[in-house]
Amino acid sequence: QVQLVQSGTEVKKPGASVQVSCKASGYDFLGFGLNWLRQAPGQGLEWMGWISPKRGDTRTAGKFQDRVTMTADGYTTTAYMELNSLRSDDTAVYYCSRDFSDVLVGLPGFWAQGTLVAVTS
Amino acid sequence: EVVLTQSPGTLSLSPGERATLSCRASQSVSASYFAWHQQKPGRTPRLLIYATSARAPGIPARFSGSGSGTDFTLTITNLEPDDIAIYYCQQYSASPYTFGQGTKLEIK
Numbered sequence: 254q255v256q257l258v259q260s261g262t263e264v265k266k267p268g269a270s271v272q273v274s275c276k277a278s279g280y281d282f283l284g285f286g287l288n289w290l291r292q293a294p295g296q297g298l299e300w301m302g303w304i305s306p307k308r309g310d311t312r313t314a315g316k317f318q319d320r321v322t323m324t325a326d327g328y329t330t331t332a333y334m335e336l337n338s339l340r341s342d343d344t345a346v347y348y349c350s351r352d353f354s355d356v357l358v359g360l361p362g363f364w365a366q367g368t369l370v371a372v373t374s
Numbered sequence: 375e376v377v378l379t380q381s382p383g384t385l386s387l388s389p390g391e392r393a394t395l396s397c398r399a400s401q402s403v404s405a406s407y408f409a410w411h412q413q414k415p416g417r418t419p420r421l422l423i424y425a426t427s428a429r430a431p432g433i434p435a436r437f438s439g440s441g442s443g444t445d446f447t448l449t450i451t452n453l454e455p456d457d458i459a460i461y462y463c464q465q466y467s468a469s470p471y472t473f474g475q476g477t478k479l480e481i482k
Contacts (some may be wrong), residue, residue: 361411367418
């Protein structure tokens with residue numbers, strides 16, 4: 254069965270960077286895209302970006318264009334999202350989510366448990 | 375960027391009633407690329423509906439989607455206490471793949 258497991262809680266200072274990992278198993282890692290989303294406390298879902306593990310190409314929401322880097326390692330079946338220049342309003346639960354199907358890009362269908370990133374001085 | 379606006383913000387209904395949740399897009403979205411997600415309290419989101427009206431695996435027939443162009447609807451019939459959740463619409467037609475702000479469903 255599809256399983257996505259993210260790295261643990263991070264506490265960072267403003268201006269720092271954070272990297273969140275997402276270990277995938279139970280499916281062809283290279284065959285499906287991965288989305289990164291976040292949810293600030295008490296707020297809704299915000300789509301940040303998408304990566305094709307097979308091709309390495311990415312799509313990124315404009316507000317994160319210059320701060321986020323998404324990568325994927327086919328050997329370890331792990332995806333990574335790095336967010337730079339952290340601010341207090343980046344405090345959120347960050348999720349990776351696999352595309353529901355191999356032909357529907359950007360449709361989260363299987364979710365990891367989420368990683369809390371807290372940005373505080 | 376396609377902006378999705380959901381209404382109402384909160385919906386309070388009794389068990390057995392029908393819930394109608396709306397989502398309006400700032401520009402036309404292909405019905406093939408419109409979805410609804412459910413997020414129960416303290417849980418990760420779950421895909422309910424994709425391609426406007428197709429139910430994801432394991433989703434009961436009480437949940438149905440409809441719509442086209444800029445107006446889409448999620449209907450939940452015969453409400454159950456377990457349906458308490460926030461429901462989000464999403465378009466995956468054009469990047470960035472945006473979400474609505476959510477409708478909170480309360481069961482009286």
